Amino acid sequence: MIWSNEFPQIADATLRALSKTIDAGYLSFSRAYGASIEAFFEPLLYFLIWFEQLLLGSPWWLVIAATAGVGYLASRSMKLVIGIVIALGLIGLFGMWENTMRTMAMILVCTLLSIVIGIPIGIFMSRSNRGQKMILPVLDVMQTMPSFVYLIPVVMLLGIGRVPGLIAVVIYAIPPVIRLTNLGIRLVDKEALEAADAFGASRFQKLMRVQLPLALPNIMAGINQTIMMALAMVVIASMIGVRGLGQPVLQAVTNQYFALGLFNGIAVVVLAIIFDRVTQSFGLRLQKHREGTR
Structure with a gap:
């Protein structure tokens, strides 16, 4: 007792x-x-600022045309192109263009950084069972940890601003591209690898010419999920000074401005739909191409 x-x-x-x-x-x-x-991290900050200024300084019609062009190249669908043009046009019409461009710059830079870091880690995991056993628990923690927790150490270390927000977004969003790169390479047909061995291909040649091309649909699915998680985290990262659509949402929550939060929330959803449809369409095209070459 x-x-x-x-x-x-x-x-x-x-x-x-x-x-x-x-x-x-x-x-x-x-x-x-x-x-x-x-x-x-200063070079990364300069790159982010440069890219953000590029989007903000470019004419609105050029940004819409470039985004629609990327959408068409990825999907070959005029419906998607028309949807992108209408959606971005409405965002500009409602006065959310600048915040949308800031958010888009942050998402694209975070996705690029996640790809540069995540794909090599996924390749390493696919080649080493021991490495996979060591990294998988880390990814589990990264995906299950409450998103607000990521803000605490980066703010204590780097203060408030773009770079801490970018690091928090990347940590939160990178697990899917690592997992699906690992999975995609492990699912490559053994017959394809045996054929590459028969032609005397080295490990690097098999990786670049066989494994990565065949795993590309899975990798694109990972990139798609990384973009979605980055968009979700960018709104939360507005609490530490990340400018974009997240700040008006935070302001709306603080001051109970329903319309402000609704409009900017819809803009975030629009960006999510555009990125999702573009990456999914590209992944499906790669899958069809892969099945057609069998």
Whole structure:
């Protein structure tokens, strides 16, 4: 009975001591290395600012035409092109163009960074069962951790601004492209690999000419999911100074502006639908091409 009364107090004291130790350790780490880490990410910040200014400085009709052109190249569908033109036109008509371009710049940069980092990790996982067993629990934590938690360490380390938001978005959104790259390469037909071996292909040649092309539909599905998760996280990242459609949504929640939140929320949905349809259409075309070449 005494033990049952003392146990909650001991557990609470232990938890508080552990929390203080972790907080003090991370705080000392951020003070010692925060400036160096911030300098390391400066080129990424310059690229993000340049790309954002490129979208904001370009004529609206050119941005719509370029987006519609990418949509047509990916899908070969005029319905999708017309939908993109109408959707982006309505966004501009309702005065949300600048915030939409900022959000689009953030999403595209985050997706590009996720691809550059995620695909090599997925390739490594596909080649090493031990590496897969080590990385999968990390991906599980990244996907199940509440999204707000990602904001705490990056803000303590880098402060408020674009780069902390970008890092938080990438951490939250990168798991799908890693998982599906690994899965796609592992699902490549053994007969195709045996044929490549028969022609004397090296491991690098098999990867570039057999495994990655055949796994591309799965990789595109991973990129699609990464974009969707990045869009969801960008709204949350507005809490730490990421400019775009998330800030009016946050302002609407704070001040109870229903119309403001509704319109900007719809703009986020429109962007999500455009990215989803473009990437899905491209993935389906790759799948049909793959089936047609069998």
